[in-house]
Amino acid sequence: MTSEFSKYHALGNDYVVVDPGGAFKPSPDAVRLLCDRHFGVGADGILYGPLEPPVPGAPVALRMFNSDGTECDKSGNGLRMFALHLAETYGGVWAGGAGFPLRTAAGDVPVRILDLASGLVRVGMGRPELGQLNEELEAGGRRLKVTALDNGNPHAVVPLDDIAAELARELGPLIAGHARFPGRTNVQFLKVLDRRTAAIEVYERGAGYTLASGSSACAAASAAHALGLVDDEVAVHMPGGRIDVTIDSEGSEGPKGAVTMTGTAERIADGVFSDAFRAKLVAA
Structure with a gap:
């Protein structure tokens, strides 16, 4: 069966990456359940994307969520993980070392995979x-x-x-x-x-x-x-x-x-939800 989620961490800050095409929809209850370290997969947050199929040269949009169910405008670690996920999942220009933009609720962010093997990623965070x-x-x-x-x-x-x-x-x-x-x-x-x-x-x-x-x-x-x-x-x-x-x-x-x-950043695992847990996510 095709993977329904991927688990990543960036220096111990862990996120679950979920494609919008699956059963999981990011309601606050579903986010809290998925992030629960006892009753779910367990994570500090959720990276939900890409929201549309990635197109070279165009920003790749995602949504980010904290483990308490609230939406996060911008996460530096999350952006590194998602950039690596794009490179490892889609290859092509995203893995080729050229910079590309990610679209967040806080605006577009330039990222670049510096070394795919080690997961080294550079992110432009803008002016605070x-x-x-x-x-x-x-x-x-x-x-x-x-x-x-x-x-x-x-x-x-x-x-x-x-x-x-x-x-x-x-x-x-x-x-x-x-x-x-x-x-x-x-x-x-x-x-x-x-x-x-x-x-x-x-x-x-x-x-x-x-x-x-x-x-x-x-x-x-x-x-x-x-x-x-x-x-x-x-x-x-x-x-x-x-x-x-x-x-x-x-x-x-x-x-x-x-x-x-x-x-x-580092990919930990890809996974498939059990039928019972998938049903709980859908109902949440």
């Missing part, structure tokens, strides 16, 4: 919209300095001397749901190691604590750059691995401050 730098915020009885920005998703970057998964799990939901962010926000706890290296712990508004996040790595690098803490090229380390972020501070290849992200 920066808010107030080092805005004071109280959460969990602590006064924190937060830099908010939007790079297709909202983020709140919190520079600290020390970061840990436990801290992200404790303070992440308090900041994500803070009254300062009525639409909720993703949160990055940032430790700058030197001018070219940083580490982050991530709490995502739609998936909770996450091993890695591409848009979060870009947000943290952009905030650190705006604060004068890092140079134009930053290696961002997360529990799941490393993403290399470049900030075009001179505007030499596009808008000044535009961000490019490079990192790996």
